[in-house]
Amino acid sequence: MIPWTLLGSAQIPNNGGELKFSQRGDEFSIRLSGIRGELMNSRLYNSEKELAELGCAHIQSANNAHVLVGGLGMGYTLAAALKAVTESSQVTVAELISEVVIWNQGPLGNCANNPLQDPRTKVHIGDVRALLKIRKPTFDAILLDVDNGPEGLTQKDNNSIYSPKGLEDIYKTLRPKGMLAIWSAGPDNKFTVRLKKAGFKADTRIVRARPGKGSRHTIFLARKP
DSSP: OOOOEEEEEEEETTTTEEEEEEEETTEEEEEETTSSSOSEETTBOHHHHHHHHHHHGGGTTOTTOEEEEEOOTTSHHHHHHHHHSOTTOEEEEEESOHHHHHHHHTGGGGGGTOGGGSTTEEEEESOTHHHHTOOSSOEEEEEEOOBTBSSOSSOGGGGGGGSHHHHHHHHHHEEEEEEEEEEESSOOHHHHHHHHHTTOEEEEEEEEEETTEEEEEEEEEEEOO
């Protein structure tokens, strides 16, 4: 078997640990130090694709739509969002770790067909929470693939995004009929209740890491009236 080659590493702010970026043949992997298993693998991206397709379904034919993607990862959510919206739309992707952007600008970018090169893409290097706190109708869809879902794995500060106050900020930052879609490693009934209390019409979908197989992940869908 071809061995993994370490291509780079990056420190997660606020003592969140270290990301390690590796390649084996045409396969890429991002792992978190101290955690067994992978955070991301270039061959397992169906649930990230579904996140964008479900979150942007209501604006597929809308002109000048604006989408926010929280978390670049390996670029699959961004690529699917760009595919789901019109040529007059814009997709802003927020990524906390600058090295992840650099990795996507290199060979990793080919996996998702280089979405960072799309002229509709705008990159925000920094905490997505700054964009979620605009508190005026700005985005038609907000797609969050931040950490591990409502229960943060790498960055406990991310939990504030999913708090009642964080959801209130998101609600006010969405345009009318806007959609909040959140990737999660698993279900969380209490979080669904929290979304409804924040004023959203909430639902969930179970999706697979690969089409029809692989790990089951949860997509929270929260529509603003």
